[in-house]
Amino acid sequence: MSAANEPRERSGVGAPSERAGGSGGAKPPGQMIDSHQHYWRYDPAEYAWIDGSMGVIRRDFLPTVAACEMRARGVSAAVAVQARQTLDETRWLLQLADEHQTIAAVVGWIDLLSDVDAQLAPLASNTKLAGLRHIVQSEPDGFLLRPSFLDGIARLRQFGLTYDILVYARQMRDAAAFATRFPDQPFVLDHLGKPDVRGGEMARWRQDLEALAALPNVWCKLSGLVTEADWTAWTADQLRPYLDAALNAFGPARVMMGSDWPVCLLAAAYADAVGLVEDAVAEYSPDEREQILGGNAARFYKVLPPHGGTYGAQR
Numbered sequence: 001m002s003a004a005n006e007p008r009e010r011s012g013v014g015a016p017s018e019r020a021g022g023s024g025g026a027k028p029p030g031q032m033i034d035s036h037q038h039y040w041r042y043d044p045a046e047y048a049w050i051d052g053s054m055g056v057i058r059r060d061f062l063p064t065v066a067a068c069e070m071r072a073r074g075v076s077a078a079v080a081v082q083a084r085q086t087l088d089e090t091r092w093l094l095q096l097a098d099e100h101q102t103i104a105a106v107v108g109w110i111d112l113l114s115d116v117d118a119q120l121a122p123l124a125s126n127t128k129l130a131g132l133r134h135i136v137q138s139e140p141d142g143f144l145l146r147p148s149f150l151d152g153i154a155r156l157r158q159f160g161l162t163y164d165i166l167v168y169a170r171q172m173r174d175a176a177a178f179a180t181r182f183p184d185q186p187f188v189l190d191h192l193g194k195p196d197v198r199g200g201e202m203a204r205w206r207q208d209l210e211a212l213a214a215l216p217n218v219w220c221k222l223s224g225l226v227t228e229a230d231w232t233a234w235t236a237d238q239l240r241p242y243l244d245a246a247l248n249a250f251g252p253a254r255v256m257m258g259s260d261w262p263v264c265l266l267a268a269a270y271a272d273a274v275g276l277v278e279d280a281v282a283e284y285s286p287d288e289r290e291q292i293l294g295g296n297a298a299r300f301y302k303v304l305p306p307h308g309g310t311y312g313a314q315r
């Protein structure tokens, strides 16, 4: 399966063909940043969600392996996103970020339902801790609006931390009600809100996505789509309308390319996951492409420019 080899067809859905400077396909001059990667030392108990159908990711995935994939694809840095819901996970990702220059920032986990300040106190001085995420997709409906969760989120501004919203499409209305309550808190929607690509659902997802995009503090990751589609039969043409819808709703200044490596490997090679987004933005101006493929992630997660040699979040 090679999405990069799919015919490049200009989408009729809001293709930005009238945008100034659209030259199509040229490599952006800026650094590419992958806004969404995970790392793990595979352990069946700690990663119970990696079931028998996911044999290809039942092994270790560490930054050195990611770095090879990134180098081959021209990606300079990545944002490491939590996969386990433990403080140890956050500490481990920060340690990896110290050891590997390719990790520009960390999206960690703390228990947002309990004392946020006490948990963040020993972590907050680490400039690579850029944001937090909770795996809300696995929580009962209504979780995002629980008073104790809202209290936890209300503390993040104080620490200059972002929050990654990971929900299924059916939870996106809750997500909009949630994000509305914190107009000064930067949020990013992971994986376009996980539309049901397999089932071909589009209309309601698009409506809910547009409601989220109407909030100026919400951004969107162009990531994780291949695994919402049939892992062996997806095509770039099938995924393109979802990417176009997100690009049109959020505009080129609030979307960021992400691979969701190594989870993407269930359905696509790293290069194809990146190529899918690159192809979708080929008609944008060079400056817009640069922002979507790296600049926006750097801005959102406050990643320092790489001129100093190392990446790190600035707060």
Ligand SMILES: [Zn+2]
Pocket (backbone or CB within 6 Å): 036, 038, 081, 260, 263
């Ligand atoms: Zn992921």
